[in-house]
Amino acid sequence: MHKSDQLEIEMKIRDLTRVNDPDQQFVESLWLKIEQQEATPVKNTKRRSLYARPVFIILAIALLLVSALFIGFGPKKVSAFIRDIFSSHDPGLQEVEEAGLVTDLDLTTDPTLIPTEDLNTEPHQVFPIGLSQTIDDNTLTLDWAYVDEGRLALSYTIEELQDGLMVGEPILTFTGFSPKQHNGSIHSLNAANNQTFFVSYQLIQVDAAGESIDFSVDLPLVHPDDPNQTPVAQFHFDLENVPLYRGFTVYLQQIHQVTMNGTSVQLKSVQITPEFTDVLICSDPVNNGVSLEAIQDATFQFGEGPTTAFSDQTMVSGDQGENCSRLRFDVRNTDGEDFATFTLNAITVDEAEEPLTGPWDFYMVIPTEAVFDLGETAAVTEEATPLASQVQSDVTVTLDWVFVDALRAGVGYTITGLPDVPEAAGLLGEIRLNDAEGNLIDGSGVASSEINRVEGEPGVIQGSWSAGFPEPLQVSEIQLEWVITLDGTQTMYAIGGFPRDPEATPYPRGEHPPYLPENFVGTYTFDFTAEVHPYTALEDLPPTTVNGIEMRVPTALVTPSMAKVMVCYQKPTERDWWIYEASLGSLKERSSMIGGYVIYDTDYTLKPGSAQDGILWTVPEDFQTLEHGRCLILNFLQGQSTPASPLILTVDSLHISPPEVIPEDELEAAREILKAQGIEFDYITVQGQGGGGGWIDFPVLPEGMTQEEAYQKYNEALGYIFNGPWVITLSD
Amino acid sequence: MDVDQSPAIKVKRNLAAFEHHYRRWVAPVYRYFRYRVNNTKEAEDLTSQVFLKVYEQLPNYTEKGQFPAWLFTIVRHEIANHFRSDQPVVPLEDLGLKDDQANVLEQATQTDDLKRLNKLIHSLPDSEQELIRLRYVAQLTYKDLATVMGSTRDAIRKQVDRLLARLQDQMEEDHA
Secondary structure, three states, X not given: OOHHHHHHXXXXXXXXXXXXXXXXXXXXXXXXXXXXXXXXOOOOOOOOOHHHOHHHHHHHHHHHHHHHHHXXXXXXXXXXXXXXXXXXXXHHHHHHHHHOOOHHHHHOOXXXXXXXXXXXXXXXXXXXXXXXXXXXXXXXXXXXXXXEOXXXXXXXXXXXXXXXXXXXXXXXXXXXXXXXOOOOEEEEEEOOOOEEEEEEEOEOOHHHHOOEEEEEXXXXXXXXXXXXXXXXXXXXXXXXXXXEEOOOOOOOOEOOEEEEOOEEEEEEXXXXXXXXXEEEEXXXXXXXXXXXXXXXXXXXXXXXXXXXXXXXXXXXXXXXOOEEEEEEEOOOOOOOOOXXXXXXXXXXXXXXXXXXXXXXXXXXXXXXXXXXXXXOOOHHHHOOOOOOEEEEOOEEEEEEEEEEEOOEEEEEEEEEOOOOOOOOOEEEEEEXXXXXXXXXXXXXXXXXXXXXXXXXXXXXXXXXXXXEOOOOOOOOEEEEEEEEEEEOOOXXXXXXXXXXXXXXXXXXXXXXXXXXXXXXXXEEEEEEEEEOEOOEEEEEEEEEEEOOEEEEEEEEEEOOOOEEEEEEEEOOOOOOOXXXXXXXXXXXXXXXXXXXXXXXXXXXXXXXXXXXXXXXXXXXXXXXXXOOEEEEEEEEOOOOOOOOOOEXXXXXXXXXXXXXXXXXXXXXXXXXXXXXXXXXXXXXXXXEOOEEEEEEEEEEOOOOOOHHHHHHHHHHHHOOEEEEEEEEEEOO | OOHHHHHHHXXXXXXXXXHHHHHHHHHHHHHHHHHHHOXXXXXXXXXXXXXXXXXXXXXXXXXXXXXXXXXXXXXXXXXXXXXXXXXXXXXXXXXXXXXXHXXXXXXHOOOHHHHHHHHHHHOOOHHHHHHXXXXXXXXXXXXXXXXXXXXXXHHHHHHHHHHHHHHHHHHXXXXX
């Protein structure tokens, strides 16, 4: 089906199915009811969650005690206290000791203060990111990040992953500080919605790193059967000012190290995919470790489901030189369990001897959306939050911000890595905006593009770009794809021109300034989802009459970034009287119209009720019987984000275009009128096979009058201008 | 820490996340009901019942994930129950001034095209009507729609596209 047919039928269906949103009072009162239910006892669940398991509760208590004691007494006294605990007759704590769950304490000679915030703390909101990158048709969207002193969580979705590839473990690189005590990670893909959660456990102290941190995320595309996870390609995101919350503020846990019978094994990472689960374990033979070359028995269990033995084992090198083993389990989290257990039962050390037996049990929480407070993740996309960067041929394009309302979408971006050429006149290439289906949003006569050099940063270019939608959006959020191509090999398309210094020496005739870039650099694709700010429709505004011509605004659509105004008037004659200049704005700040089109004209074939821009612009009934009636739609890149200051529309004048050759009698009449005003003009005409034309020269002008002012007088004398101004206030 | 209190802690933990879900989904759920029952008060009652039920079952949700799918399972169950319940048949003239009267007036002013389309939609199989209700009344994104319908986004998008194409063809046939 043709796209326009689809849009048309969609519009009709929307018309048919439109119902109002709920009353806000109802929404709030229902939420109050729900909150009140909190006070009532909650039914117990069928099965205890991981947090209800004694081992986790004890671990949590132990962590809190230990952290408090570290703060209060220092590490030596703490060790003595722990020895005292374990010599008592507390069976639970004995179990902890036997499981080796607290052996991490001696690992750090320079102990780091462990966050002490209570685990019952309400989670803080995630930090929304919501931007995408595409590499070879693989589109990855980094949805959000969340960081507290013990956990760093990321959520991303990937839509089109080529067969045979998967996203390997994310690589985090921090700016200005180094996390301490990396305690493993988990990477879990939900096959149902392609959403993946990654949680890395380490210590990042607010006191050391500050209340927000900068870090980058590399997400490698790897082959699933490559034990070393060598990247085939890599997505890269630079994140800035990500809030760092004190304490452990989300309910995520994962046991990192277990020492059993004097042998320590560490769980480095867990990767859960729709096809298999990989576990990376390491052991340092120098430090209570053992070679993991021959794992005899290990199992993985989702929730309280069946245990599955590993199907494959590969030795890999650890970051710290320890020996590591990647175990593959052909098991999937089909029931959406929120915790899992990896158990290492037996390790063969020497063929001739009995194997070392465990179990080394590692519990882990599988991250899900429910763990996090997602907040209004889409709402921030209009702000200058850290968005994505892409690098091609050493040139980086960073999407700095996006803004979408019902009539227009705009983006801000920064380009670094192009050569610093101060005399360059502009940037060659192309920018496109596509909808979620990949259809081009062509601007519908509404577009803007600006580029500027950044002062004090040679070679850095900042730009902003926008395009109008073919019809007003009726949705609350939209997914869009913004594509920028930097290509100096063609000269047909320019992204923008740099502001020209009026003092600069002009180029000699025949010489042209250079443009950036010199060659083809690449195409950068950014997918994002943004909140759509709705439009306000103003109707039947009070008309105004000047010089006997009434002008009225039957409808105006106003968003925070632009306005579409329908203006109707009676033409002085049957000719093509056009609004040549109009502006919109407050008394202090005004914006000229950027274009418009005729929607109705009595003297032409356009009839009332034409649907344009997906809008049924309705011509007032009394106007339809008016002689020489005309309605236009005018576009202004001037909107209104708050109704505090009403917008004022000013139509300066009505014009008709001069004919190719002005008849001699009309010229003579005008000459007489202008002579009385001290203006003389020469009208020069040419005739050729392709048609004719003419231009004006003003050899005599009153002192101080510009050519432009004289031209205005000339048009008035010829009767080609009908002066206003007509001023209409756009408000309810 | 008292072990028996942990489920309550879990619920409390989820309330903040649940408020996000509530505010994100209360309007789509309401719109869905409002369209189905054509009455504001009944739509509000059904919406309340669903969210109170969802809240009550919150501990189970954390074990299942995919909130929209779970929510709309309850929504569809609720509307099925609503229509199954013994509702007295009231003659049209006795209906009084229900707030759907405005819609009747609106329908009277609909263009012929819209009337034809309305008829076509109501002649579709229920599964396809449901697709239209979820997509255009509840205004679910394709992603959410896929989760609710237990399908993939691409498959749902194709399904909607095919449905629109078929409706368009039928409209054109009617014109001819």
